[in-house]
Amino acid sequence: DIQMTQSPSTLSASVGDRVTITCRASQSISSWLAWYQQRPGKAPKLLIYKASSLESGVPSRFSGSGSGTEFTLTISSLQPDDFATYYCQQYNSFPYTFGQGTKLEIK
Amino acid sequence: QGQLVESGGGVVQPGRSLRLSCAASGFIFSIYGMHWVRQAPGKGLEWVALIWYDGSNKYYIDSAKGRFTISRDNSKNTLYLQMDSLRAEDTAVYYCARGGRYTLSSSYMDVWGKGTTVTVSS
Numbered sequence: 007d008i009q010m011t012q013s014p015s016t017l018s019a020s021v022g023d024r025v026t027i028t029c030r031a032s033q034s035i036s037s038w039l040a041w042y043q044q045r046p047g048k049a050p051k052l053l054i055y056k057a058s059s060l061e062s063g064v065p066s067r068f069s070g071s072g073s074g075t076e077f078t079l080t081i082s083s084l085q086p087d088d089f090a091t092y093y094c095q096q097y098n099s100f101p102y103t104f105g106q107g108t109k110l111e112i113k
Numbered sequence: 114q115g116q117l118v119e120s121g122g123g124v125v126q127p128g129r130s131l132r133l134s135c136a137a138s139g140f141i142f143s144i145y146g147m148h149w150v151r152q153a154p155g156k157g158l159e160w161v162a163l164i165w166y167d168g169s170n171k172y173y174i175d176s177a178k179g180r181f182t183i184s185r186d187n188s189k190n191t192l193y194l195q196m197d198s199l200r201a202e203d204t205a206v207y208y209c210a211r212g213g214r215y216t217l218s219s220s221y222m223d224v225w226g227k228g229t230t231v232t233v234s235s
Contacts, residue, residue: 040221042158049208049225050150050158061223093158097221101174102148102160 008032008096012105018113023084027108029077029094038098041070041079044107045090053092054079084110115140115224117209122229125199135192135209135226143167143187146218149194151205152228161207162194165218172219176202199233206230 009032019025029039037057042050052061054070057077067082081088089112094105121133135147149161162183163172171183182195192209206228213220 042222044158049227050210050222051225052221052223055221055223095158095160095221097219100163100172100219102163104158104160107157 007101008035008099008103010094010096010103010105012092012094012108014108015106016109016111018111019084020113021084021086025081025084025110027079027092027094027110029072029079029105031075031077031096031098034074035096035098037073038096039070039072039077040095040097041068042093042095043088043090044093050093115211117211117224117226119207119209119226119229122207122231124232124234126235127200127233129199130195130197131199131231133194133196133207133209133229133231135194137190137192137211140211140224142185142190144214146212146214146220147183147185147192148210148212148222149183149192150208150210150222150225151203151231152208153202153205156205159205163212163219164192166215170218196231199231201233204231204233 011030013028039057041054044050058070069080091107091109116138118136148163164183180198184193208228209226210222211224
């Protein structure tokens, strides 16, 4: 199975900050990576697919990059709605696997 | 964009069975692959199973193989997850989610339901 490792596990930041979350795969997954946002008690929401493609309706302050084994999700200027947990997920091979999550907290 | 509504969750004893349903609307259900994803209390997301748009291919996480069966009825726009021999570690919120179209069924998840809670306890 492909292991997905996110860092950091928790991130404290302020409104307006630029933040970056890293996701590493245990083997190459090309660009078959998605990022999701999950607010407490809610279903996940797709943000980014194919490593860098922005899902329709998602604000442009979200961006993704990377290929192979190292990927990043960047939020250019944090808004109050962005404080949530973020997950990466590989869909290169079965079983699909998620990172353990990064909780973005208000500083 | 589409909507997914899960049902069928509840409290069940270890070793018993449960069938989850996911009703789809607002999109052409029969052309999309469909996933089940679960989240144990306080834990992260875990992919469980995928079925292709036409039911021709099915994939499972190892812990579900031989116990869970994913299926679909395209005439009813409904996805199912039959869960047998349930264990305490199957306790989770179960989400259905839409995959890709046609032969791209094995893809990321772009539409999610709100989830249904399964609790396995004696």
